[in-house]
Amino acid sequence: MDIQKIIEEREAWLGWKNIRPLRDALAKLPHIPDAEVQLGDWVKVSSPSISEEERARVEAAARMMKPWRKGPFDLFGVRIDSEWQSYKKYDLLRPYLDLEGKRVADVGCNNGYYMFRMLEFAPASVLGVDPSPLFRTQFDLLQRYIRSDRLRYEMLGIEHMSGFADMFDTVFCLGVLYHRSDPIVALKALKQSLKRGGELYLDTFMIEGDEPVCLVPASTYSKIGNVHFVPTVPALENWCKKAGFERFEVLEVVKTEPDEQRRTEWIDGQSLEDFLDPDDPNRTVEGYPAPRRVYIKTYRK
Ligand SMILES: C[S@@+](CC[C@H](N)C(=O)[O-])C[C@H]1O[C@@H](n2cnc3c(N)ncnc32)[C@H](O)[C@@H]1O
Numbered sequence: 001m002d003i004q005k006i007i008e009e010r011e012a013w014l015g016w017k018n019i020r021p022l023r024d025a026l027a028k029l030p031h032i033p034d035a036e037v038q039l040g041d042w043v044k045v046s047s048p049s050i051s052e053e054e055r056a057r058v059e060a061a062a063r064m065m066k067p068w069r070k071g072p073f074d075l076f077g078v079r080i081d082s083e084w085q086s087y088k089k090y091d092l093l094r095p096y097l098d099l100e101g102k103r104v105a106d107v108g109c110n111n112g113y114y115m116f117r118m119l120e121f122a123p124a125s126v127l128g129v130d131p132s133p134l135f136r137t138q139f140d141l142l143q144r145y146i147r148s149d150r151l152r153y154e155m156l157g158i159e160h161m162s163g164f165a166d167m168f169d170t171v172f173c174l175g176v177l178y179h180r181s182d183p184i185v186a187l188k189a190l191k192q193s194l195k196r197g198g199e200l201y202l203d204t205f206m207i208e209g210d211e212p213v214c215l216v217p218a219s220t221y222s223k224i225g226n227v228h229f230v231p232t233v234p235a236l237e238n239w240c241k242k243a244g245f246e247r248f249e250v251l252e253v254v255k256t257e258p259d260e261q262r263r264t265e266w267i268d269g270q271s272l273e274d275f276l277d278p279d280d281p282n283r284t285v286e287g288y289p290a291p292r293r294v295y296i297k298t299y300r301k
Contacts, residue, residue: 007156022061070110071113089203093295101123103168115128130155159189170200174201178204191243212232223275249296254293
């Protein structure tokens with residue numbers, strides 16, 4: 001697989017009709033030399049010198065880039081209150097992380113929220129991979145002011161990870177596996193990108209049960225398209241073993257609550273409250289068990 005060629009070809013995606021105006025707005029944004037970054041639950045950038053007119057331009061560009069799924073961010077007082085309170089996931093994983101000096105990949109990184117948060121550990125580098133030119137553009141807006149030379153973002157997918165053979169100490173794959181029609185092939189690609197003994201952090205929707213079986217949604221799951229398999233924890237463990245991982249550790253099991261995923265002015269459209277059965281919040285509108293996630297850590301053999 002010629003990763004460099006794919007990366008170069010995909011740069012053309014930033015010229016798509018719906019993306020071009022966002023890139024133009026981004027290119028015209030002011031240079032703020034004294035921008036200061038604070039990496040808390042809100043990833044915050046501030047400046048003592050930014051003018052009201054400059055702040056308004058940043059806000060207009062950010063609004064053009066809706067929907068903001070992951071965050072939140074505070075850019076010079078523009079509070080981007082994303083659909084997801086992504087710090088809940090990050091704070092859950094944080095006690096398990098040891099990233100200092102490591103080469104890290106975040107597969108399905110969306111706009112890079114977790115990549116920015118991980119900078120607190122001083123990793124050697126973090127590669128974010130996500131095929132969305134919109135989320136890449138959100139990342140570029142944030143990175144324009146956060147300016148970390150440890151971060152890199154490529155519009156690639158999990159299917160390209162085998163092209164980064166033996167490269168990473170730590171790989172994150174959060175909220176992506178249920179979108180893959182062949183989860184074992186996807187896990188194998190992640191494994192190939194890890195050094196021997198390297199660690200994978202992964203979360204996925206799960207169903208309760210002791211048998212190694214999966215829910216296969218007929219069409220949508222919680223109104224999300226492209227959800228192919230929702231495994232029990234033993235099924236997930238078997239996938240990982242088949243893909244070449246060992247030492248399977250369950251870190252947490254968490255039910256998604258409406259305070260984590262909700263409609264805000266930074267998305268247009270629906271959110272969790274619209275995806276659950278109004279008469280039974282333990283069921284999705286399709287009648288499946290309501291979203292519950294398992295967080296695991298496992299290691300390349
Ligand atoms: C449910 S979101 C999860 C985002 C983030 N990792 C999190 O856990 O909050 C799924 C992400 O996967 C991305 N995605 C879509 N196709 C992908 C692929 N083939 N490989 C990797 N990521 C993909 C989407 O653009 C989206 O950002």
